[in-house]
Amino acid sequence: MSSKQVYILDTTLRDGQQSPGAGMSFEDNLQYAELAHKLRIDILEAGFPSASNTDFAIVNQISKNMAAINSAMRISALCQLREEQVIRTMEALAPSLAIGKARIHIYVPVDPELMPASLGKFAEDKPAIITTTYRLIKMMADAGFEVEFSPEGYSRQRENFDFVTDLIRNAVKAGATTINCPDTIGGASQYQGEEYFVHKMAKHKQIIETEFPDKDIIWSMHCHNDFGTALDNSLYGVFSGVARQIEGCINGVGERAGNVSLEQCIMVIRQFGHGAHLPEKYHTNIDISHLKEISDFIAERMLPRQPHSPVVGKNSASHTSGGHINAILKNPLAYQPFDPRDIGSEITFVFGPLSGSNHAQQIIHKFKYRCDDNEKVAVTQSIKDFYADRRKGVTDEELLQAYKYYRSPIKLEHLTYAKEDGGKTRVTFHGEFFAEKDLVIDYQGRGSALSALNKAVNNHLANTTVVDYNSHSKGSTVDALCISSIIIDVNGNRYNGQAEDEDIEISALKAFIDAVNNAYIETNFRV
Numbered sequence: 001m002s003s004k005q006v007y008i009l010d011t012t013l014r015d016g017q018q019s020p021g022a023g024m025s026f027e028d029n030l031q032y033a034e035l036a037h038k039l040r041i042d043i044l045e046a047g048f049p050s051a052s053n054t055d056f057a058i059v060n061q062i063s064k065n066m067a068a069i070n071s072a073m074r075i076s077a078l079c080q081l082r083e084e085q086v087i088r089t090m091e092a093l094a095p096s097l098a099i100g101k102a103r104i105h106i107y108v109p110v111d112p113e114l115m116p117a118s119l120g121k122f123a124e125d126k127p128a129i130i131t132t133t134y135r136l137i138k139m140m141a142d143a144g145f146e147v148e149f150s151p152e153g154y155s156r157q158r159e160n161f162d163f164v165t166d167l168i169r170n171a172v173k174a175g176a177t178t179i180n181c182p183d184t185i186g187g188a189s190q191y192q193g194e195e196y197f198v199h200k201m202a203k204h205k206q207i208i209e210t211e212f213p214d215k216d217i218i219w220s221m222h223c224h225n226d227f228g229t230a231l232d233n234s235l236y237g238v239f240s241g242v243a244r245q246i247e248g249c250i251n252g253v254g255e256r257a258g259n260v261s262l263e264q265c266i267m268v269i270r271q272f273g274h275g276a277h278l279p280e281k282y283h284t285n286i287d288i289s290h291l292k293e294i295s296d297f298i299a300e301r302m303l304p305r306q307p308h309s310p311v312v313g314k315n316s317a318s319h320t321s322g323g324h325i326n327a328i329l330k331n332p333l334a335y336q337p338f339d340p341r342d343i344g345s346e347i348t349f350v351f352g353p354l355s356g357s358n359h360a361q362q363i364i365h366k367f368k369y370r371c372d373d374n375e376k377v378a379v380t381q382s383i384k385d386f387y388a389d390r391r392k393g394v395t396d397e398e399l400l401q402a403y404k405y406y407r408s409p410i411k412l413e414h415l416t417y418a419k420e421d422g423g424k425t426r427v428t429f430h431g432e433f434f435a436e437k438d439l440v441i442d443y444q445g446r447g448s449a450l451s452a453l454n455k456a457v458n459n460h461l462a463n464t465t466v467v468d469y470n471s472h473s474k475g476s477t478v479d480a481l482c483i484s485s486i487i488i489d490v491n492g493n494r495y496n497g498q499a500e501d502e503d504i505e506i507s508a509l510k511a512f513i514d515a516v517n518n519a520y521i522e523t524n525f526r527v
């Protein structure tokens, strides 16, 4: 069976920017259009040219840019049922008209509650609304524009069904080729029964098909998400065979709770559009490999995106729980409904308190250190203890630090030193020192506390010598911290250590311990 294309109208630049704080710069609007072109959006609603000179310039420049590359994407712009707006919108879209890719989207309210609020006295004169609709649409169609007509508030038309029929009839007669039926206030649900607007669309569609058998009108969904039903409504319209166009915004931005998320519609059509039970098969022309890119753009330049946003959210392909990661390590798609690489994303992991030993082991192996199966649980527990207060997780590099601490033979808690007359130095060490705990190191002869510690280390790591050492102050005051760097040689191999402390001698001792720990770990646990 052949598959029907569902047209995607992207109104991110128009309806998306109609929410507080969502406005983007002139340049960002133009850049977004480039991304929409790459994504192979069918129709880009680029703005509302009559809103301001800048909005006119944005639409006009996008229209010019897309005409210059002969983009297959239609450029659309919105206007009210007002002649001066129609003229301004036609001017803005002139470059797209020249390549046969210009659409004008014109709207007038039909919701009985919205009509007087929005239109004032004009709302009382329905015949005038109908004749104006016919006249303005004919004007645009005669000028060569593709026309989309929206009876605004369609989903709440109530007793206005016959008025809406008359409006649509006249719009089609005048040359409109797309009839968009918005759930403007976002309150519709298929659980409304006969009042559900998609059932009314089916009736209107049937009337128009009967009256205009030669016209192939595209019926369109435009759903807001006030109750979170925008996706369900949009897809109901398509999968029930009524609609062939979906209007929405990337990341579901838009007025109030937003418009339907285009990425969700696109992926659901891809996933379920060929279901055996569907009367017809459906697909979109979207190049989904650019979905993540365009979504990230909107998240950065327009409005922030929830981490758990479906399809594109940062967490939608990121995992932390041990149970899931264990399975994903064996089968990357074990916990993904689609391959994130298809949309330009990737599966990532964040190690946290709920992660497991297979995950920790994989990170440690990635850095090329040893973590055997019989010790991975103990290693993992020590890493979790090390980061007991990091409930939101740690980076792989931070995990490696905790691993190294676990492997370190010297775990310093506290250290003091004293010098006596006669060349005696005493270092008092608290913590773990190879297999020992809390020791006192006495050293007799020339040299500092560092010599004392070096002597003690040599009992466990033979042939350890300091080959380079320097300390410098971190600031210019007398109480500035001291930073020490040290290089040691162990059996011909060199290892670095760094540390800082208020006391120059202790900073050197700590740097030496750091270097010894590095030497021990690199010697014993490097793969």
Ligand SMILES: CC(=O)SCCNC(=O)CCNC(=O)[C@H](O)C(C)(C)COP(=O)(O)OP(=O)(O)OC[C@H]1O[C@@H](n2cnc3c(N)ncnc32)[C@H](O)[C@@H]1OP(=O)(O)O
Pocket (backbone or CB within 6 Å): 015, 018, 048, 050, 051, 052, 080, 081, 082, 107, 108, 109, 118, 119, 120, 122, 152, 184
């Ligand atoms: C569902 C939707 O998303 S619809 C899109 C809504 N988008 C926008 O409003 C964004 C851009 N809007 C704007 O910049 C401005 O509102 C403009 C330029 C469109 C209009 O501005 P103004 O005329 O200066 O003021 P205002 O917005 O208050 O408009 C009120 C007038 O529009 C008329 N009007 C409202 N909707 C419509 C309509 N669909 N068709 C015809 N006239 C309309 C009203 O009757 C009213 O007329 P009046 O001034 O004679 O009383």
